[in-house]
Amino acid sequence: MTATFDTDRMAAVIYGSEKLASRRREISAAVSRIPELHDSRPLPFMDRLEKVTEMTRKLAALNKHLPDIIDPNDYEEGLHLYHEVMGMEGHPLALHEVMFIPGLIGQGSDEQYEKWLGRARRREIIGCYAQTELGHGSNLRSLETTASYDPSTREFIIHTPQITALKWWPGALGKSSNYAIVVANLIIRDRNLGPHPFMVQLRDEETHRPLQGITVGDIGPKMAFNGGDNGFLGFDNYRIPLGNLLNRHARVEEDGIYVKPPHAKVGHSAMIRVRSHMATGQAWLLAHSLIIAVRYSAVRRQGFLEDKTREVKILDYQTQQYRLFPSIARAYAFIFCGFETIRLYDQLILDVNKHGNTSGMADLHALTSGLKSVVTYQTGEGIEQARMACGGHGYSMASYISEIYGVAIGGCTYEGENMVMLLQLARYLVKSVELIKNGKSKELGPMVAYLAEPDTQEKTPLELKDYVKLFQMMSKRQSWKATERYLKLVEGGVSRDVAWNKTAVELTRASRLHTRLYIMETFIRRVSSIEDMNLRMVLRDLVNVHVNYELLDCGIYLHDVSLLDSIKNQLYSSLHSLRPNALSLLDSFQFSDIQLRSVLGRRDGHVYENLFEWAKSSPLNVSDVLPSVDRYLRPMMEKAKL
Ligand SMILES: CCCCCCCCCCCCCCC/C=C/C(=O)SCCNC(=O)CCNC(=O)[C@H](O)C(C)(C)COP(=O)(O)OP(=O)(O)OC[C@H]1O[C@@H](n2cnc3c(N)ncnc32)[C@H](O)[C@@H]1OP(=O)(O)O
Numbered sequence: 001m002t003a004t005f006d007t008d009r010m011a012a013v014i015y016g017s018e019k020l021a022s023r024r025r026e027i028s029a030a031v032s033r034i035p036e037l038h039d040s041r042p043l044p045f046m047d048r049l050e051k052v053t054e055m056t057r058k059l060a061a062l063n064k065h066l067p068d069i070i071d072p073n074d075y076e077e078g079l080h081l082y083h084e085v086m087g088m089e090g091h092p093l094a095l096h097e098v099m100f101i102p103g104l105i106g107q108g109s110d111e112q113y114e115k116w117l118g119r120a121r122r123r124e125i126i127g128c129y130a131q132t133e134l135g136h137g138s139n140l141r142s143l144e145t146t147a148s149y150d151p152s153t154r155e156f157i158i159h160t161p162q163i164t165a166l167k168w169w170p171g172a173l174g175k176s177s178n179y180a181i182v183v184a185n186l187i188i189r190d191r192n193l194g195p196h197p198f199m200v201q202l203r204d205e206e207t208h209r210p211l212q213g214i215t216v217g218d219i220g221p222k223m224a225f226n227g228g229d230n231g232f233l234g235f236d237n238y239r240i241p242l243g244n245l246l247n248r249h250a251r252v253e254e255d256g257i258y259v260k261p262p263h264a265k266v267g268h269s270a271m272i273r274v275r276s277h278m279a280t281g282q283a284w285l286l287a288h289s290l291i292i293a294v295r296y297s298a299v300r301r302q303g304f305l306e307d308k309t310r311e312v313k314i315l316d317y318q319t320q321q322y323r324l325f326p327s328i329a330r331a332y333a334f335i336f337c338g339f340e341t342i343r344l345y346d347q348l349i350l351d352v353n354k355h356g357n358t359s360g361m362a363d364l365h366a367l368t369s370g371l372k373s374v375v376t377y378q379t380g381e382g383i384e385q386a387r388m389a390c391g392g393h394g395y396s397m398a399s400y401i402s403e404i405y406g407v408a409i410g411g412c413t414y415e416g417e418n419m420v421m422l423l424q425l426a427r428y429l430v431k432s433v434e435l436i437k438n439g440k441s442k443e444l445g446p447m448v449a450y451l452a453e454p455d456t457q458e459k460t461p462l463e464l465k466d467y468v469k470l471f472q473m474m475s476k477r478q479s480w481k482a483t484e485r486y487l488k489l490v491e492g493g494v495s496r497d498v499a500w501n502k503t504a505v506e507l508t509r510a511s512r513l514h515t516r517l518y519i520m521e522t523f524i525r526r527v528s529s530i531e532d533m534n535l536r537m538v539l540r541d542l543v544n545v546h547v548n549y550e551l552l553d554c555g556i557y558l559h560d561v562s563l564l565d566s567i568k569n570q571l572y573s574s575l576h577s578l579r580p581n582a583l584s585l586l587d588s589f590q591f592s593d594i595q596l597r598s599v600l601g602r603r604d605g606h607v608y609e610n611l612f613e614w615a616k617s618s619p620l621n622v623s624d625v626l627p628s629v630d631r632y633l634r635p636m637m638e639k640a641k642l
């Protein structure tokens with residue numbers, strides 16, 4: 001089937017500009033010409049140590065070739081080059097670019113930039129972000145690592161009081177990093193001033209051996225990210241200079257006077273940054289799995305429809321389309337709302353760092369808390385459907401989908417466990433409803449203004465604005481329902497914390513609906529702004545799949561469920577309309593075969609030949625008879641014959 005649009009033009013929409021889309025193609029082509037940058041053999045055949053070694057080898061090779069391939073100051077080009085060469089299984093710089101440098105930029109003073117930023121950017125030093133501990137990840141107020149100020153030497157003494165205080169999980173901490181931003185409780189004269197970020201050297205810059213007073217290592221294999229070295233870290237009264245508290249916002253004077261930051265949570269900026277970027281990151285992961293599944297579904301033939309002389313492509317089955325197409329729509333929706341969220345984050349950082357204006361922090365915190373939770377969960381769902389859509393071959397590592405799944409669902413946990421983050425957004429929604437109840441609707445931010453709208457009669461949606469209206473109504477009702485349930489318990493004498501816990505499931509439902517509404521609205525807004533009519537029409541088909549699917553999926557929140565019948569019919573017809581363009585919508589992401597690392601999803605479509613070659617290359621097939629057969633199996637069978 002031929003598509004009705006040009007994939008290069010769609011790539012420009014996906015990546016935000018024609019220039020970046022074409023630079024991505026050039027970068028992929030450049031990488032394909034440099035064998036040193038390719039995996040030396042398929043990653044799924046490697047054990048953990050081999051993977052870590054392979055990632056480190058490629059990283060060093062990449063560092064060498066990088067200036068010939070990209071403009072080192074261009075973040076987007078760099079990101080693409082990294083994804084192409086390093087893939088998604090982790091590497092020594094994984095946290096350096098994502099949290100260490102941004103953490104330093106967000107929290108460090110100009111003087112501290114002078115000291116560490118250039119060195120970090122040149123990769124003279126490698127850093128990570130060490131916050132989570134063995135005993136606590138979500139509840140930052142209970143972190144146990146301390147940084148006690150000693151005015152006599154103008155030093156902080158960093159200490160791990162017990163095993164639960166060991167830092168645990170930080171990416172690239174175990175074996176690669178020689179520096180870390182360590183989040184520890186600042187203690188001055190026995191007063192605990194809460195978690196603050198400190199720049200800490202962990203290893204000797206010459207020998208790479210841990211410094212005296214530091215215990216550091218790898219935490220072992222994980223569901224994914226096994227090319228990376230997530231680590232543990234302990235401190236035994238380890239001293240660092242006063243100047244190592246990252247002090248753009250909070251300061252300690254030499255005599256121990258504490259100067260507090262303009263907002264209590266301004267030190268969380270590195271986390272907010274990652275959360276703001278997660279919607280686009282997860283969209284790429286979802287798109288990775290979908291292109292594998294859709295390419296395969298366009299090759300695989302199984303069973304018959306009308307024509308009994310030729311089996312049908314499995315992509316023509318309505319169930320296959322229902323399984324895959326709503327996720328294609330979500331991948332696009334996540335990208336568009338992701339870009340919008342990144343813009344909001346960039347604006348906030350400018351406001352905070354340049355003008356000391358922190359007024360936008362609560363809004364962005366609420367938004368990104370909900371967004372990271374909904375997007376990671378739905379991405380996981382979509383990838384798992386993509387795997388099942390490939391039948392048995394999806395289960396093989398040749399598809400690479402299980403690796404993508406493992407990486408993606410890590411996002412449900414890191415940067416704030418999803419339930420915990422949904423409850424953060426819920427605090428914002430409850431406060432908003434309380435404002436309305438107290439006659440202060442004018443104080444509502446634009447994203448929650450709909451919570452004050454009166455209920456109207458539900459009617460079959462005909463235009464996109466009708467879908468938005470219905471979604472707003474469902475979301476509003478759930479926010480009100482959850483808030484009223486919570487307030488009733490409080491009014492009945494239950495403590496706020498217990499009342500909150502007794503309402504928590506309803507609160508998370510409200511957060512999900514609010515976030516899904518935001519995703520839907522940004523998707524519609526972006527598609528409506530596209531000038532190229534050809535592209536806009538295709539994306540409009542995708543939006544149709546999205547709005548109908550989302551509404552059906554949330555149908556239990558409607559009062560009049562009879563509406564669902566017509567929505568179902570609209571969904572089935574929009575799936576059918578999308579079929580000719582489904583593959584090209586994913587080809588528009590322009591992932592190279594090198595980047596995809598999937599035998600099943602290669603561009604050439606020679607699925608069976610490629611699978612057979614892959615199987616033959618299995619290390620188990622190096623000899624016809626394995627030593628384990630000689631050692632155990634044959635003697636066992638011989639014995640049975642006696
Ligand atoms: C193309 C190919 C693609 C390939 C892609 C490959 C992708 C792979 C990507 C890999 C990247 C991997 C990177 C992973 C890195 C992971 C790193 C980490 O996980 S770092 C550790 C992260 N940890 C967390 O996120 C911890 C979660 N917990 C918290 O954030 C907080 O504790 C909390 C938000 C749950 C609560 O905060 P707390 O400080 O305890 O606040 P209070 O309860 O006291 O609340 C008071 C008040 O403040 C508000 N609040 C909280 N945080 C913020 C904030 N940041 N900004 C503004 N306001 C905030 C909170 O809501 C309360 O408000 P109130 O008005 O009182 O209701």
Ligand SMILES: Cc1cc2nc3c(=O)[nH]c(=O)nc-3n(C[C@H](O)[C@H](O)[C@H](O)COP(=O)(O)OP(=O)(O)OC[C@H]3O[C@@H](n4cnc5c(N)ncnc54)[C@H](O)[C@@H]3O)c2cc1C
Binds near residue numbers: 131
């Ligand atoms: C792949 C990966 C990479 C990571 N990288 C880093 C890193 O680079 N640096 C770093 O510092 N950390 C990192 N982490 C750690 C990560 O940030 C934490 O695991 C995460 O914040 C969750 O904390 P936790 O593990 O303590 O879970 P817990 O908080 O113990 O969660 C366990 C369960 O308890 C529930 N729960 C907890 N609190 C509440 C509550 N208040 N209300 C309701 N339910 C609750 C949760 O919903 C969850 O179901 C990484 C983790 C992973 C998986």
